[in-house]
Amino acid sequence: MSRNARRGALAAATVALTLTAAACSSSSGPGSSSDPGASSSGSSAFQAQHKGGTLKLVAHAAAGSFDPQVNYTLQYWQLFQSMYDGLLAFKKVGGQESFTVVPDLATAMPKVTNGGKTYTFTLRKGVTFSNGKALTTDDVVASFQRIFKVSSPTAGTFYNGIVGADACLKTPASCTLSKGVIGDAKANTVTINLTAADPEFEYKLAVPHAVVVPKDSPTKDAGTKPLPSTGPYMAASYDPNRALKLVRNPHFKEWSREAEPQGYPDAIDYAFGQTVESEVTAVENGQADWMFDAPPADRLNEIGTKYASRAHVNPLTAFWYATLNVNMAPFNNKLARQAINWAVDRSAVVRLYGGTNLASPACTVLPPGFPGHVESCAYTKGGGTTWKAADLAKAKELVKQSGTAGQEVGIVTQDDDVNKSIGQYLQSLLTQLGYKATLKPLSANIQFTYIQNTKNKVQLALTSWYQDYPAASDFLNVLLSCASYHPGSDSSINISGFCDKGVDAKMQAALKTSQTDKASADKQWGAVDQSVMAQSPVVPLINPKMIDFTSTRVGNYQFSKQFYMLVGQLWVK
Secondary structure (H helix, E strand, C coil): CCECCCCCCCCCCCHHHHHHHHHCCCCCCCCCCCCCCCCCCCCCCCCHHHCCCEEEEECCCCCCCCCCCCCCCHHHHHHHCCCCCCCEEECCCCEHHHHCEEECCECCCCEEEHHHCEEEEEECCCCECCCCCECCHHHHHHHHHHHHHCCCCCCCCCCCCECCHHHHHHCHHHCCCCCCEEEECCCCEEEEEECCCCCCHHHHCCCHHHCCCCCCCCCCCCCCCCCCCCCCEEEEEEECCCEEEEEECCCCCCCCCCCCCCCCCCEEEEECCCCHHHHHHHHHCCCCCEECCCCCHHHHHHHHHHCHHHEEEEECCEEEEEEECCCCCCCCCHHHHHHHHHHCCHHHHHHHHCCCCCEEECCCCCCCCCCCCCCCCCCCCCCCCCCCCCCHHHHHHHHHHHCCCCCEEEEEEECCHHHHHHHHHHHHHHHHCCCEEEEEEECHHHHHHHHHCHHHCCCEEEEEEECCCCCCHHHHHHHHCHHHCCCCCCCCCCCCCCCCHHHHHHHHHHHHHCCCCHHHHHHHHHHHHHHHHHHCCEEEEEEEEEEEEECCCCECCCEECCCEECHHHCECC
């Protein structure tokens, strides 16, 4: 996922918050301090006494398009879990089980035949969109076509293995997938044919880009006009400058508690345009129930002491990183890119993010504890497997060798306090290296799409990536493969523009190996990670944790490792 480029978690950590982390970790059950007797299983029976009320969420900014097949941010992927459905879904529970894929709009897991290349699903009957229209196989077929017609960010990486996808990627408007996705209205089945077996395909069917929307949905980004949904909530209104309002879908009836449980709040109000300071105050005073953004460092002590039971700290499989545009000066020079990796003081970035209890220095693209991760640090003073210190002298020498000193470098960040402060640090560092660096902070509502589009000539950007699903390819193949680079598009997730045929071949080999031997494939992905770092198109900075700060009204807090806090499962009554 990503996310605003996936949610910037934050922040600092005091001793009090360290204690909170132990008490309110992702391994805890869904009960909160407001309901210590809550059940520990997200799949437990619905508790009708907690149904009702309005859940109030606040954020500094909206996250752009509300089209589930286009948006690629955690901020909205988190909401889509209670709105839209695909053939499959990740289990809506807390903890490790949340990485489990279960049937959603399909009655059961697919029948897989033809050597792993054909998936056959039987569609549930009686599912209705929020506009009152019944779900049919035609909607499913049209939704897969639409992935390509709207140029979904993952069309070329997640769904390019569908038969006919190549033609759809070349000419999206005429996409049919006529032999790739086949609906049989009489049998109520949908068959998907792949060009090759894909052991990650079920994961890919369980993320929002593969949700099913009505067949008459526009074949362009729906933007601020939300599409009809099948889940417990639908969007009543959306103004990215002000607010989003979700209300109950009157046509929803729970068909699977694991895949799509009914929600507790009657309405979810999401207000935008807040400062992070005002967000904290609103949650403390009960004017809001949860804040999307990370609390600022100067408020963490009070949260950790006065409100410790309401601060939920969870480790994330994610990384924050700087992108270096390999197709523009000065970073079309590998030595200049490597210089930045040597120069960045990851410990300084950790401090700016909030402290060692909520972030750690990153050396690789794949996060610790993630499939394929290898303890390796190519850019640390003195060498070793973990980051120890920057080597500014080596960095300056590389800049000198590259002949790029004196060139202008623009740095694009989000405009919240944490992102901006890291951007200011990078600006200062590049100035020390001899560049003429300028900082361009943008609203989170536009920054993520802005830095993807090559027309904006972004040289260096600060962003982050949080797993879509638990596989190494979701970082390396999605972020750094040739297939993820789309010049002139707002959906070019390969922000560095990195396309190395040798590295790409290694990725394809790892993907092929994963069809039969996941352990061997993970070793290959670890080698790919090191090959990428040798080319230095990105600068891994930190691996974060997340704070969810909630009001006294909130109960049944559950943290999904896949999509984070389960918004629709919160009690506010």
